[in-house]
Amino acid sequence: MEQLFKFLEQFQAISQEAKAEIRKISAPITIAKNTELQSIGKTCKTIYFIKKGIARIYYLKDGTDVTDSFAWENQLVVRVESLFTNKPSSKAIQAIEETEIIAIDATKLFALYDEFHEIERLFRKVFEASHVETINRIESIQFHSAEERYHNLLHESPEIIQRVPLKYVSSYLGITQVSLSRIRAKG
Secondary structure: OHHHHHHHHOOOOOOHHHHHHHHHOEEEEEEOOOOEEEOOOOEOOEEEEEEEOEEEEEEEEOOEEEEEEEEEOOEEEOOHHHHHHOOEOOOEEEEOOOEEEEEEEHHHHHHHOOOOHHHHHHHHHHHHHHHHHHHHHHHHHHHOOHHHHHHHHHHHOOOHHHHOOHHHHHHHHOOOHHHHHHHHHHO
8 A cells, every 4th residue: 555655645645544544445456467457338436556567448449459548557547537427438447467456446535535635635636647648648649650659658668568568559559560560670
């Protein structure tokens, strides 16, 4: 749990009492490689913090698996649109490696907001940062070439090529594996 609290303190410090309440609604889980944390069509009710491993969010488009995003150590992965609307998600969350997570029960977390305004403020900041990341991802797709997106991804997460299958990386970049191979060959 300390790894989770260290991550959360980047956004805002909270009291020991608030931490104790978050501990009560959280559980450590280990997910096997290539296992789904949440399937397409399920309503998200859990916020996942990755202690070790990598997960991805993906969806199916015309039967093709498309990677939307990755999350690795010291990051959260959650289907926010499903969590906040309480509607089934059109996307899934899958562990790419054996992944150790802390699962936070979102329903119980939201119930704590009225009693602990510091928890509400903390998670508002967390979700705001996530929203900014989403906007940056959309703008990257709009304004950068595939080659620029690849080099930015390597700069942000150099280990990705060793840890994530290239089919997921190419899908995330919005290109074919052949195009990714050409970009990689250029150096």
